[in-house]
Amino acid sequence: MAALQRTGQSARARKTVRARNVAVLVLPHVHLLDLSGPVQALFEANAFGADYRLRYCGSAMEATSAQGLVLGRLEPLPDPRSLDLVLVPGMDSRTLEDLRAVPVAWLREAHALGVRVASICSGAFALGHAGLLDGRSCTTHWKIASLLQTWHPASKVLNDRLFVRDGNVITSAGVASGIDMALSLILEDHGPLAVARVARELVVYLRRNGEQTQTSVFLEYRTHLDHGVHKVQDWLISHPDGRVTLEGLAKIAAMSPRSLTRAFRRATGITVKSYTQKVKLEVAANMLQNPEQSVESVASHCGFMDARQLRRIWKEEYGVSPSQWKVTRRGPATRPV
Incomplete structure (x- = not known):
């Protein structure tokens, strides 16, 4: 099918x-x-x-x-x-x-x-x-x-x-x-x-094993069956550098902005804005694990206005600056589980 x-x-x-x-x-x-x-x-x-x-x-x-x-x-x-x-x-x-x-x-x-x-x-x-x-x-x-x-x-x-x-x-x-x-x-x-x-097609949800202490926004908030909301989530994951408006996302979902706002919160438990920010931060986190990536280049790639905005939002979310976070992530690689 x-x-x-x-x-x-x-x-x-x-x-x-x-x-x-x-x-x-x-x-x-x-x-x-x-x-x-x-x-x-x-x-x-x-x-x-x-x-x-x-x-x-x-x-x-x-x-x-x-x-x-x-x-x-x-x-x-x-x-x-x-x-x-x-x-x-x-x-x-x-x-x-x-x-x-x-x-x-x-x-x-x-x-x-x-x-x-x-x-x-x-x-x-x-x-x-x-x-x-x-x-x-x-x-x-x-x-x-x-x-x-x-x-x-x-x-x-x-x-x-x-x-x-x-x-x-x-x-x-x-x-x-x-x-x-x-x-x-x-x-x-x-x-x-x-x-x-694939998880959506199978109507299942990827459950992380107990070794993994952090969840991923790419897989969280996907346990619902709202097709329009899924389309918006797919678009946001595919375009982390995008600066789309609520009206633009509503067109992707084939809803009015008000209907999308209600449907998104009902399906995921969080707002469109919060989800968008979580996607951008997770993409930024993946990029920052590369020591050759600067905060400025990451901010540009992830659709933040500038590095200053990324630093501010990052500290609000994680309690440390991106540079401090990078230091804590350095060290010998561990085997994935």
Whole structure:
């Protein structure tokens, strides 16, 4: 349905973006939602300029899901050197004693080559079986988290996370959290506007895991279903340097200025002006992490009248000047989670 609603612009955008080859490892007794949830998110992203090329593979040509659906014509395991991402959906937890179908050498090779390897729910047991969880933080469904820790004592199983990234290994807590994990991958690959559009298409909301102490304005305030307000938010995210008026935004939303003011607050809980300022500040924060960017250039890029205005608003929001904030952000890089 989503593809029928897109314009030719998104199709042209796909031609300029790097294709990402995704191998979905389908193991016996796979859970259908663990499989379909992340796959659907990546599929929807293709309608917004991404190019995820999905391949369904396994050690055998077919697999019977935990729900009894037979999945056939699975491809042989592809050359890991051709891949950007491996997805390992979870299996029926009652079958975890038998992991003979897990292609251990293939998973190890993919990981060694730097391919992102992501599991959903009990798929973490397949990664553990391949030795990919040793010395890493990870997670799985809360019901089997203690079992994963017992079987793989060299790992650190986190019980209170929707998903965890440690290097190029990503694990998720299971079922619907596989969608959250997939959205985080889309965010990494294609940025906040793409993931906001995919989340909206799926009628879900990207929930941040407990390791992340700050939320993003690109994803916050998007849990509503008001199409006009979403269009305004998309425009503001795409044009952080814009100095559009309320009247101009109202035209984008196909509303009157008064109706947009009411609808925006009703949908998001904040005003249009407040949201616009939050977008500009977050873009500024991302730019200021680059030591080569001056406050003056950032102010110009983000649509502030001048550096003085940026400094004033920044201090009101964060309690320190942009220069002081930059100092606190310096130091060794940390791995994303």
